[in-house]
Amino acid sequence: MSIKVVIAGPRGRMGREAVKLIMNTAEFELVGVLDHRNGGRDLNEIEGFSSVQCPVYDQLEECFTSTSPDVLIDLTIPETGYIHTKTALLHGVRPVVGTTGFTASQLKELKALSEEKKVGTIIAPNFAIGAVLMMKFSAMAAKYFPDVEILELHHDKKLDAPSGTAVKTAQMISQQREQKKQGHPDEKETIQGARGADYEGMRIHSVRLPGLVAHQQVMFGGEGQMLTLRHDSHDRASFMSGVKVCVETVMNLETLVYGLENILD
Ligand SMILES: NC(=O)C1=CN([C@@H]2O[C@H](COP(=O)(O)OP(=O)(O)OC[C@H]3O[C@@H](n4cnc5c(N)ncnc54)[C@H](OP(=O)(O)O)[C@@H]3O)[C@@H](O)[C@H]2O)C=CC1
Numbered sequence: 533m534s535i536k537v538v539i540a541g542p543r544g545r546m547g548r549e550a551v552k553l554i555m556n557t558a559e560f561e562l563v564g565v566l567d568h569r570n571g572g573r574d575l576n577e578i579e580g581f582s583s584v585q586c587p588v589y590d591q592l593e594e595c596f597t598s599t600s601p602d603v604l605i606d607l608t609i610p611e612t613g614y615i616h617t618k619t620a621l622l623h624g625v626r627p628v629v630g631t632t633g634f635t636a637s638q639l640k641e642l643k644a645l646s647e648e649k650k651v652g653t654i655i656a657p658n659f660a661i662g663a664v665l666m667m668k669f670s671a672m673a674a675k676y677f678p679d680v681e682i683l684e685l686h687h688d689k690k691l692d693a694p695s696g697t698a699v700k701t702a703q704m705i706s707q708q709r710e711q712k713k714q715g716h717p718d719e720k721e722t723i724q725g726a727r728g729a730d731y732e733g734m735r736i737h738s739v740r741l742p743g744l745v746a747h748q749q750v751m752f753g754g755e756g757q758m759l760t761l762r763h764d765s766h767d768r769a770s771f772m773s774g775v776k777v778c779v780e781t782v783m784n785l786e787t788l789v790y791g792l793e794n795i796l797d
């Protein structure tokens with residue numbers, strides 16, 4: 533039996549890749565898409581989708597009622613992605629969320645709702661296996677190198693900063709690292725923001741430039757040595773094997789999983 537999927541944000545950079553993934557995977561069926569600008573049309577009328585037949589909705593409730601999907605893949609923007617995830621849970625549809633920028637309190641609320649409804653949910657700040665390994669290796673290294681700074685680099689159309697990946701990396705590092713305020717105790721910024729964002733004393737720096745896709749470098753400094761871990765996504769195809777695993781796995785969950793590292797063997 534196939535897994536019935538709805539995609540929110542199909543015209544976006546990630547949404548277009550996700551449509552291809554679902555169409556090219558025999559066990560998945562694209563039953564609808566949510567596009568706030570094209571409700572009532574068919575996807576094959578929209579530029580770039582001439583061979584994909586599937587109804588387009590601009591209201592998520594109507595989409596769920598009409599298509600009875602198993603899974604919602606959300607690839608939109610932070611505020612909307614949060615509302616979509618909540619709506620899916622209330623309709624018994626399992627969310628797989630790539631959208632980043634949710635607050636800690638939103639994540640907490642969604643986890644509680646997922647558990648209350650027993651509807652599996654995966655929120656993955658990064659679907660690329662290489663990025664997940666970089667995060668895991670960073671957490672391992674932080675035990676030995678408590679002085680660490682994260683540099684994330686993205687295209688200039690990105691809305692949230694720091695990136696979801698950088699925030700998740702900092703959280704994973706903080707579970708291994710002795711708490712520490714880095715840099716000189718008396719350091720002063722002569723231009724505000726020069727030292728980046730402060731996450732429990734470690735710094736996160738966000739670069740936004742045309743020409744970039746998604747990149748992150750985690751730098752550890754020790755006595756007379758440096759360790760640098762870096763991951764580069766040069767193409768959004770890098771995220772799709774992770775999306776596939778999430779769609780398959782969420783079918784067997786009854787709680788919220790935050791991070792792809794928690795479902796990989
Ligand atoms: N987890 C992961 O591995 C990855 C996550 N991401 C995240 O995925 C999200 C999407 O990224 P990306 O594809 O690059 O972004 P895009 O801006 O290319 O796509 C976002 C899409 O969402 C649509 N959208 C905006 N507002 C709404 C709304 N109110 N209702 C419905 N749809 C809406 C946009 O439509 P329109 O433009 O017409 O408003 C657009 O089609 C981001 O949060 C990004 O950080 C990105 C890459 C990898």
Ligand SMILES: O=C(O)C1=N[C@H](C(=O)O)C[C@H](O)C1
Pocket residue numbers: 632657658659686687690694695696697698745746747
């Ligand atoms: O917006 C993007 O492009 C990306 N967003 C995710 C994030 O915020 O970490 C994942 C990846 O870095 C690409």
